[in-house]
Amino acid sequence: MLGVSHTTVASWSERFRVCVLNYEAANSDLKPFGGRDVEVEADECEIGRKRKGLHGHDTDVKGDFRGIYDRSTGRLFIEAYDKPQKTSDERRFGPPSIDNVRPLVDKISSGSIVFTDGARAYESLCKEYGLRWSSVDHSSGEFTRRERLWGKLRVVSTQGIDGTWGALKTFLRSRGGVHGDHLEANVKEFQWRRNLPDDADPFISLLCCIRVMATSSDSLLCFLFFLMAGLVELCLCSAGLH
Numbered sequence: 001m002l003g004v005s006h007t008t009v010a011s012w013s014e015r016f017r018v019c020v021l022n023y024e025a026a027n028s029d030l031k032p033f034g035g036r037d038v039e040v041e042a043d044e045c046e047i048g049r050k051r052k053g054l055h056g057h058d059t060d061v062k063g064d065f066r067g068i069y070d071r072s073t074g075r076l077f078i079e080a081y082d083k084p085q086k087t088s089d090e091r092r093f094g095p096p097s098i099d100n101v102r103p104l105v106d107k108i109s110s111g112s113i114v115f116t117d118g119a120r121a122y123e124s125l126c127k128e129y130g131l132r133w134s135s136v137d138h139s140s141g142e143f144t145r146r147e148r149l150w151g152k153l154r155v156v157s158t159q160g161i162d163g164t165w166g167a168l169k170t171f172l173r174s175r176g177g178v179h180g181d182h183l184e185a186n187v188k189e190f191q192w193r194r195n196l197p198d199d200a201d202p203f204i205s206l207l208c209c210i211r212v213m214a215t216s217s218d219s220l221l222c223f224l225f226f227l228m229a230g231l232v233e234l235c236l237c238s239a240g241l242h
Helices: 006-027 098-105 121-128 159-173 180-195 202-213 219-238
Strands: 039-048 061-070 076-081 113-116 132-135 144-149 152-157
Touching: 006 180, 006 202, 039 098, 039 159, 061 098, 061 159, 061 180, 076 098, 076 159, 076 180, 098 121, 113 121, 113 152, 121 132, 132 144, 132 152, 159 180, 180 202
Parallel strands: 039 113, 113 132
Antiparallel strands: 039 061, 061 076, 144 152
């Protein structure tokens, strides 16, 4: 209808995703997760094809991601990470190491309550960072339990972040699959969308991202921001809202 080719739309969509990725990366360290007595969940996820019944084995995994979910605010953080073997650059299978999850734990405020699965790397790190930690053992079939911890009856589970992984995979499947080279940008778009306030307009929020991240080195992005901002201004004036 607009006379724009699919290639042009795909190209600009990817440009927007990269803008969102850079925006999220620039703002991820501004506010730590959790706080005193605030519950957060941390976990990791593999994205890619996997043969049923062969959990954690070679099935063309496209990427490894780790994430934090803040129960009090619903705020989400996801980032890609590498799991190389000690003797080579090939991907290592199995649970994460301390080095794999340290950057994640580093984003959580001291005094927070952290819930994870049975990965033992979190236990020593949470002690090191002054965090209170409890876990559920998925390998034994335990996914949630109610337990009195630190003076309060709490739900120990990772269902918040686990549900996020499911929603992320559905989001990626809705696009007919995503090439590995564009996976991280699409994941960051998902994070950005999930963190938007309920009453936020995604289009206006995207404009804000472009305004913040557009630089003289990306003249097309700068031009597009002013063009889109002008159209929004025109629409608001026409509607008598500005």
